[in-house]
Amino acid sequence: MPIYSSDSDSDNVSSTPGRLFRRERPLHSILGGGQVANVLLWRNKNVSAAIFIGFTAIWFLFEVVEYHFLTLLCHISITVMLVIFIWSNGAALFDRHPPKIPEIILSESAFQHVARTFHTRFNQLFLTLYDIACGKDLKIFLLAIVFLWTLSVIGSYFTTMNLLYLGFLCIGTLPALYERYEREVDYLAGKGTKDIRKLYKKFDSRVLNKIPRGPVKEKKFK
Template identity: 75%
Template sequence: MPIYSSDSDSYDVSSSSTRLFQRERPLHSILGGGRVADVLLWRKKNVSAAILLGLTVIWCLFEVFEYQFLTLLCHIAITVLLFIFIWTNGASLLNRSPPKIPEIILSASAFKQVAVTFHAELNRSLIVLYDIACGKDLTLFLLAIASLWILSVVGTYFSSLNLMYLGFVAIGTIPALYERYEHEVDYLAGKSNRDLRKLYKKFDSKVLNKIPRGPIKQKKSK
């Protein structure tokens, strides 16, 4: 059911062309349009659920059972070594082939693809941060400062592991939820953006414009 309001500045979500962050492409295309996008948007539910379950198990091991990273790594290595040893020596008795390391683990092209993708995403993130820091969009700049300050406050109450886990859970759930309720979220975001702009205009007219400024010196024309 579309969200609507009787206010003059409100509009039917079905007739709105405004999208969150003023994006023009679908969310799947923005996320890369490949397997990663399918996993983040839960189009491959088995893989997405397995990743989320794996992250939850890792979080429980470190946070609930208080495992240390080196201890856990050694225990996993011992388990893998024992499993491969038993499988290799028992393969002849059971008429099974010995285990082989999957080619994808040692594939140079896979490592290069990961490095290229990471490099591209890092550059794009740095460009976005630079544009925000330049203050081209004052509203976005203030929003970034406020978000970082809130994140710093939250960081004082949560451990780094909890923050990382919450971040992974958010990455694995928010895109899928947004795609499902895209129109409603876009409507609420647009309405909030208009309200913030109105508040900023009032603040600008009542506070910023009343701050005394020195005379502006004009450059002499040659």
């Protein structure tokens, strides 16, 4: 029996669930289709593993070893300076060339591009939050309240560093796992969406529709 077979419901929802979030493009294309998408989907395993190990090391230093950022930065700078000093002064003894550190100069256009991108994304986020807060879509408004409340509860049990690391783990693993088990996840998500819609309809009919509202004035047309 195929995994998508299910009985038809009375809520006019198709028995065959679509893709998650009703997306039409592949996941790689949604994530940008470039190097970032390749890293998130583990197409380049060496780069993805290196980034994963690097973030894990940072989390270990700050959360387990309890390093402070300024202390760690100073220790790294001292170590790099000592290595360069020993290498530069000992190169002649071992018949080696002194280190040549290339100058990495970030152009002004790159800074401007980053600033414009951040400004555009921030405005889009702010407008989206404003539309949700206005209550134009009551379902989205309630979901946002529940999500923020759940996030606040989770934040009371974890430190900021642990939350950031947990978020990195989710970003670095969930897209790749979803791409691998896409059919199963889409099926479960579609089934869960049906159940949530049924619960919301009951909540709407039993609670929301019974909330008293003020009289609506009819517009007079000349």
